Amino acid sequence: MVYFDNAATSYPKPKVVYDAIMDAMMEYGANPGRSGHKKALKASRGIFDTRVQIGKLLNIKDPMSIIFTFNCTESLNLGIKGYLKPGDHVITTSMEHNSALRPIVFLDKLGVKHTIVHGDSKGRINPKDIEDSITKETKMIVTTHISNLTGTIMDIESIGKIARKHGLVYLVDGAQSAGVYNIDVEKMNIDMLAFPGHKGLLGPQGTGGLYIRPGIELVETFQGGTGSISHSLEQPDIFPDKFESGTPNAPGIIGLGTGIKYIFEKGIDNIRKKEEDLTMHFIEEASKIDKIILYGTLEKNHHAPVVALNVGEADSSEISYILDEEYDIAVRPGLHCAPLAHKTIGTFEQGVVRFSFGYENTHEEIEFAIKALKEIAKEV
Amino acid sequence: MVYFDNAATSYPKPKVVYDAIMDAMMEYGANPGRSGHKKALKASRGIFDTRVQIGKLLNIKDPMSIIFTFNCTESLNLGIKGYLKPGDHVITTSMEHNSALRPIVFLDKLGVKHTIVHGDSKGRINPKDIEDSITKETKMIVTTHISNLTGTIMDIESIGKIARKHGLVYLVDGAQSAGVYNIDVEKMNIDMLAFPGHKGLLGPQGTGGLYIRPGIELVETFQGGTGSISHSLEQPDIFPDKFESGTPNAPGIIGLGTGIKYIFEKGIDNIRKKEEDLTMHFIEEASKIDKIILYGTLEKNHHAPVVALNVGEADSSEISYILDEEYDIAVRPGLHCAPLAHKTIGTFEQGVVRFSFGYENTHEEIEFAIKALKEIAKEV
Numbered sequence: 001m002v003y004f005d006n007a008a009t010s011y012p013k014p015k016v017v018y019d020a021i022m023d024a025m026m027e028y029g030a031n032p033g034r035s036g037h038k039k040a041l042k043a044s045r046g047i048f049d050t051r052v053q054i055g056k057l058l059n060i061k062d063p064m065s066i067i068f069t070f071n072c073t074e075s076l077n078l079g080i081k082g083y084l085k086p087g088d089h090v091i092t093t094s095m096e097h098n099s100a101l102r103p104i105v106f107l108d109k110l111g112v113k114h115t116i117v118h119g120d121s122k123g124r125i126n127p128k129d130i131e132d133s134i135t136k137e138t139k140m141i142v143t144t145h146i147s148n149l150t151g152t153i154m155d156i157e158s159i160g161k162i163a164r165k166h167g168l169v170y171l172v173d174g175a176q177s178a179g180v181y182n183i184d185v186e187k188m189n190i191d192m193l194a195f196p197g198h199k200g201l202l203g204p205q206g207t208g209g210l211y212i213r214p215g216i217e218l219v220e221t222f223q224g225g226t227g228s229i230s231h232s233l234e235q236p237d238i239f240p241d242k243f244e245s246g247t248p249n250a251p252g253i254i255g256l257g258t259g260i261k262y263i264f265e266k267g268i269d270n271i272r273k274k275e276e277d278l279t280m281h282f283i284e285e286a287s288k289i290d291k292i293i294l295y296g297t298l299e300k301n302h303h304a305p306v307v308a309l310n311v312g313e314a315d316s317s318e319i320s321y322i323l324d325e326e327y328d329i330a331v332r333p334g335l336h337c338a339p340l341a342h343k344t345i346g347t348f349e350q351g352v353v354r355f356s357f358g359y360e361n362t363h364e365e366i367e368f369a370i371k372a373l374k375e376i377a378k379e380v
Numbered sequence: 381m382v383y384f385d386n387a388a389t390s391y392p393k394p395k396v397v398y399d400a401i402m403d404a405m406m407e408y409g410a411n412p413g414r415s416g417h418k419k420a421l422k423a424s425r426g427i428f429d430t431r432v433q434i435g436k437l438l439n440i441k442d443p444m445s446i447i448f449t450f451n452c453t454e455s456l457n458l459g460i461k462g463y464l465k466p467g468d469h470v471i472t473t474s475m476e477h478n479s480a481l482r483p484i485v486f487l488d489k490l491g492v493k494h495t496i497v498h499g500d501s502k503g504r505i506n507p508k509d510i511e512d513s514i515t516k517e518t519k520m521i522v523t524t525h526i527s528n529l530t531g532t533i534m535d536i537e538s539i540g541k542i543a544r545k546h547g548l549v550y551l552v553d554g555a556q557s558a559g560v561y562n563i564d565v566e567k568m569n570i571d572m573l574a575f576p577g578h579k580g581l582l583g584p585q586g587t588g589g590l591y592i593r594p595g596i597e598l599v600e601t602f603q604g605g606t607g608s609i610s611h612s613l614e615q616p617d618i619f620p621d622k623f624e625s626g627t628p629n630a631p632g633i634i635g636l637g638t639g640i641k642y643i644f645e646k647g648i649d650n651i652r653k654k655e656e657d658l659t660m661h662f663i664e665e666a667s668k669i670d671k672i673i674l675y676g677t678l679e680k681n682h683h684a685p686v687v688a689l690n691v692g693e694a695d696s697s698e699i700s701y702i703l704d705e706e707y708d709i710a711v712r713p714g715l716h717c718a719p720l721a722h723k724t725i726g727t728f729e730q731g732v733v734r735f736s737f738g739y740e741n742t743h744e745e746i747e748f749a750i751k752a753l754k755e756i757a758k759e760v
Contacts, residue, residue: 001419008411008420009627018405025398025584030710031388036700037710039381040388070450070586073604073626098610099626102603105613198627204405206450206586206629221601223482224453225717230478231728233485233719246453246479247389247578249586249629320416330410330417337605339613348611 002329002365007148007176007306007356009198009205013259017202020258024251032250033227043250050257051240054201057260057268058193059184060211067243068209068253072175073099074221075194075210078243079171080104080142082218083192086111089137093125094118094340095147095154100173101340104142113137119344122297123152131162140169145183146176149341149352150296151279151306153181160189169216175199176304179263180272191216202263203256206249212239222246271359275305278357278366282307285370291377295345295352308345308352311373314380316351323353327372331355382709382745387528387556387686387736389578389585393639397582400638404631412630413607423630430637431620434581437640437648438573438591439564446591447623448633452555453479454601455574455590458623459551460484460522462598463572466491469517473505474498474720475527475534480553481720484522493517499724502677503532511542520549525563526556529721529732530676531659531686533561540569549596555579556684559643560652571596582643583636586629592619602626651739655685658737658746662687665750671757675725675732688725688732691753694760696731703733707752711735 003011024046032043051063060066069075080103084090092104094116104114115133119125130141141163146153156172163170171192174183178193179200185193190211197207212218220235224245229236236242263271283298286309295308311319320333334351335342342348355369383391404426412423431443440446449455460483464470472484474496484494495513499505510521521543526533536552543550551572554563558573559580565573570591577587592598600615604625609616616622643651663678666689675688691699700713714731715722722728735749 003410003419005410005415005417005420008415009409011409011419012406013409018402021405022398022402025401026392029389029391029393029585030383030385031585036697036713037385037704038708039383039391039710040385070454070629071626073602074450077602077604077625097605098613099604101613102605102615102625106603106615196627204629204631205409205411205627206632208626222453222457223486224457224479225477225482227717230715230717231719233478233481235482235486245457245482246451246588247576247585249450249584249632251584252586252629252632317416324417328418330415330419332415332417335610337607337610339611 002368004355004357004361004369005330005332006199006358007354008332010200010202010358012360013202013204014262016262017204017255017259021204021251021255024254029251031247046254046257047248047250050253050260053257053260054209057263058211059186062214064239065214066209066211067240068207068248070206071208072173072194072196075208076100076173077103078210078218078221079192079194081107082221083140083169083216084112087137088139089113089115089135090140090142091115091117091130091133091138092142094344095123095125095152096142096144096338096340097148097173097175098337098339100142100144116340121345123147123150123341123345124297125154127155127158127162130159134166138168140171142171142173144173144175145181146304146306147341148176148306149336149338149354150308150345151304152296153302153304157188164189176306180268180275182268185211197252197256201256202259204252207252207256274359275357276300278361278363279303279305279307281363282355282366282369286373289374289377292373295347305357307355309355310347310350310352311377311380313350316353319353319376322376323372329369329372382748384735384737384741384749385710385712386579386738387734388712390580390582390738392740393582393584394642396642397584397635397639401584401631401635404634409631411627426634426637427628427630430633430640433637433640434589437643439566440591442594444619445594446589447620448628449588449590450586451588452553452574452576455588456480456553457483458590458598458601459572459574461487462601463549463596464492464520467517468519469493469495469515470520470522471495471497471510471513471518472522474724475503475505475532476522476524476718476720477528477553477555478717478719480522480524496720501725503527503530503721503725504677505534507535507538507542510539514546518548520551522551522553524553524555525561526684526686527721528556528686529716529718529734530688530725531684532676533682533684537568544569556686560648560655561684562648565591577632577636581636582639584632587632587636654739655737656680658741658743659683659685659687661743662735662737662746662749666753669754669757672753675727685737687735689735690727690730690732691757691760693730696733699733699756702756703752709749709752
């Protein structure tokens with residue numbers, strides 16, 4: 001099987017990640033931060049270590065300003081809905097995933113207005129369009145770092161500068177970038193960074209997080225047991241407890257920390273370079289095939305390892321089905337939970353076939369996929 | 381090591397659970413319900429199968445009315461905050477965990493009033509006290525099935541009848557009961573049942589769920605990608621998608637399903653009987669020890685495998701520390717995130733040492749703990 005669906009979830013994970021999860025479950029599968037016995041403390045320390053690893057990766061000074069969530073969707077919901085109040089205005093882009101768009105649209109009915117800045121036909125967002133959309137009521141800018149549809153890399157550093165200049169909170173969706181692209185929350189003026197654990201960071205499903213710049217006031221999504229200030233019926237106002245109610249996914253978070261250590265070991269620049277090479281190889285060969293339409297910038301340093309294409313006017317689901325059934329190649333068709341991004345690049349009706357590459361993929365697999373696409377393009 | 385902290389999380393899980401999680405991660409670790417390729421479909425079917433197992437266990441007719449969450453705290457927050465509106469009134473009890481009390485208290489500031497019905501010194505709730513608290517504005521009753529502090533089993537069937545008679549929604553916190561005690565949402569008139577995956581149901585951390593009786597209108601906590609109706613910026617109004625945004629914990633949920641199958645294989649009545657036998661053995665022997673104060677009903681069929689105790693006036697953390705350090709026995713001291721329950725039984729200052737037993741525990745371990753308690757009681 002050839003797995004080209006890494007934008008949905010990275011697979012396989014490094015063996016050390018599976019081993020760490022199993023070890024955490026079997027050897028010290030207690031409830032961290034609840035009891036004080038040895039296994040509970042060991043799990044608790046494992047979780048803290050993951051905070052430290054994430055902090056190191058993203059240049060976050062205080063590990064306690066990183067909170068763990070269930071997935072990147074929860075992180076985005078918390079960042080958006082925990083911060084904005086009736087009367088506020090938020091700016092986002094047409095290249096966002098529904099995990100950002102749907103919470104923002106939901107806030108409409110609570111009196112939070114929004115502006116959606118549109119990308120160009122290659123999925124690029126012009127930071128100036130964002131700046132031009134700022135009103136007196138604007139409190140926040142929400143953009144993705146990398147489009148999950150076209151792989152277009154956004155100029156988040158410029159957007160961060162605009163946010164800082166106008167005193168706005170900048171929330172970045174790192175779903176497709178964390179663990180592969182360099183993110184420095186200080187240098188990039190990122191106030192909140194939402195990330196999944198199970199994509200580029202190489203952790204398991206059921207993990208995600210949100211960095212919250214100290215000083216930003218957020219209303220928590222849940223109240224509950226935090227193992228702290230237990231005598232009070234009010235949610236504790238301390239980080240990270242305020243945002244982490246109930247039993248966490250300790251083995252998952254420990255696996256995530258192991259994934260990040262693996263990234264340090266291999267070198268994030270090496271990982272990215274390999275994924276970029278695979279991507280450029282694929283783009284170069286695919287663009288030679290008659291009938292294949294490629295989307296995005298297709299340019300090195302502007303195009304992440306996510307490639308959207310169509311074969312003439314063929315339905316994207318049909319092409320994906322053939323790839324899966326006849327070639328055992330796993331890709332993702334359809335709308336990718338990013339309807340406005342599809343409208344932006346003109347594929348709202350047809351959808352696209354999305355190839356997304358990971359560190360475990362090889363150039364041989366790319367060649368095999370190209371061969372498959374050539375055969376399919378002849379047939380349809 | 382003797383693990384008596386099963387009320388925090390069950391440990392160890394059956395080997396088949398670890399194996400199922402590993403298999404799901406290593407053999408088909410794709411994103412379920414997102415793509416249409418074989419590994420994604422296999423993960424998706426695994427999740428559906430877990431819904432079916434839970435339905436079978438709890439007599440839930442439509443598996444799609446069971447939604448998966450991160451933990452029981454999220455489930456309770458969703459049930460409580462997704463249902464109640466300004467002007468409504470909710471009744472709960474002093475025996476609840478902070479996972480129910482804190483969301484209810486949080487709603488105060490949004491104009492949702494509450495009444496807390498108090499338990500007696502053994503942690504028992506009189507259903508009549510709940511009925512007497514009903515006002516014209518009452519919309520919901522929230523109670524735990526079993527106290528996480530005293531192990532007291534609540535008469536949820538009688539409370540369910542009261543809820544039904546008065547047309548109120550009844551939300552039950554099954555944190556300490558699901559998987560060990562028989563729950564029949566039809567017979568017991570349970571409208572919503574919150575449960576963790578990682579306690580009696582023997583699944584991993586990072587899993588939980590909420591049963592929502594069809595017809596109950598709940599506002600979802602998160603909006604985001606659901607892999608369905610992706611062209612729309614509005615959250616889909618279909619079950620379970622409405623409540624399951626973003627990537628689920630597929631290996632975790634598949635492990636949870638395996639845990640439930642293990643329960644069916646062993647027989648829930650056999651599991652409960654074994655845990656009751658251990659509990660009664662422990663209570664009988666502990667009650668003979670000078671200085672040991674036991675809390676709760678201590679009566680068979682009224683007392684679940686959770687035993688709170690103190691050794692004279694000694695600090696509960698100190699006793700737990702000695703048990704851990706000198707005997708390698710894992711228990712949980714303190715307030716157990718249930719401050720009002722401690723006030724109810726009079727241990728708010730001292731806390732208690734909580735022993736909680738699981739199916740993997742043995743009578744030899746009980747004897748060993750009793751020996752340890754005897755020695756400690758002599759020393760302090």
